[in-house]
Amino acid sequence: MNSLAPGLIIAVAIMLITALTLIPAVIAILSKVMFWPFGPGHERDRSMFAGIGRGVARRPVITATAIGVLLIVLAVFGSGYKATYDTLGEMPSDTPSQQAFDTLAASLPPGELSPTQVYVQADGPIPQNELSTLTTDLSQVDGVAAVTPPRVSSDGTAAVVNVVLADSPFATQSLDTIDDNVRPVAHQAVPGARVAVGGQTATLADVRSQLHSDMRHVFPVAVVIVWVILGALLLAVLAPVNLIVSVFVTFGATLGALVIVFQHLLGYAGIDFSTPIVLYLFVVAIGTDYNILMAERVRETFVAGAAPREAARLAITKNGPTAAAAGVILALTFASLTLTGLRNLEELGAGVAIGVVLASCVMAPMLVPALSVIQRRAFWWPTRPSTPADTGEQQRTG
Structure with missing residues (x-):
């Protein structure tokens, strides 16, 4: 994991520089043909996400409750996660190494392997x-x-x-x-x-112990860092808390979905020990990205004077397709790992795919806007709208 972190940091930094410099330059050069045939600024009022936006704005409590129950139920299954360190058992049964182990175990104690x-x-x-x-x-x-x-x-x-x-x-x-x-x-x-x-078994026992210790430190540190960054970006106190809680519940739901698929349906004895930490990195990081994309659009519209319902509707209509498209592309990319035949990669690919779909198609475009409508001005406190647009909003949220 120590060697993975620097590589990811460098890669993200390069992508950030590219997104802030190269991409805008290309758009400026190709502005006349970039958005052909509709042109820039084209919006489809009858799109699927326009309908979702209207539904969330009208029934935010029902939306948030339904999504919350789904994620929490899946997260409960995550408590049944069992780690496996059997890297050999994750190989296909027809590989020479697995066949050699099976032959050895038939006549000698399995521990003779190592x-x-x-x-x-x-x-x-x-x-x-x-x-x-x-x-x-x-x-x-x-x-x-x-x-x-x-x-x-x-x-x-x-x-x-x-x-x-x-x-x-x-x-x-x-x-x-x-x-x-x-x-x-x-x-x-x-x-x-x-x-x-x-020996190899003792090494894996130390890896297990170190992972348990690191997770107790990584989770709190990540929460504090993400909350500070979100607070500075959104200029709010409660909104970052909502975003962080929703991301961590989504991570728990993703792990629960993996447990259901691989431990209960496919009958695996456990899931590779490295899968949860990698899932945590991807789901928390990418889920927070999608949350920022939606929340910042809601905040921008709210600060401009729109009522909370209208701000949520516009954010879902305009930014929902972007978040969903990006998430589906990434999910399908990782889902291709399920074709490798290696159990640890199958689990990782399926897990990231499930987590990204939940984050980009459920949590960010529906749950977060619904919470902003339910909590109204408190969601963005101490930020205030330019005009008291929601003063006359008398309709009860539900």
């Missing part, structure tokens, strides 16, 4: 009886199938013991065995020595 190493190092020669105690204790651990005799260095100050687990070295049970059983026993068996547990 034994766990217990390293012991001391300042002086390690007593043989302590190494014997180590191997005996490890062999009695639940989840361990076999322990090889220790190999000792020429000076006797270091030794390594191979531990063969009973389950696949990539299975969640094996990661639990390392954290809960093997490491505690190994560290207690040789007093005064430095003991380390390594």
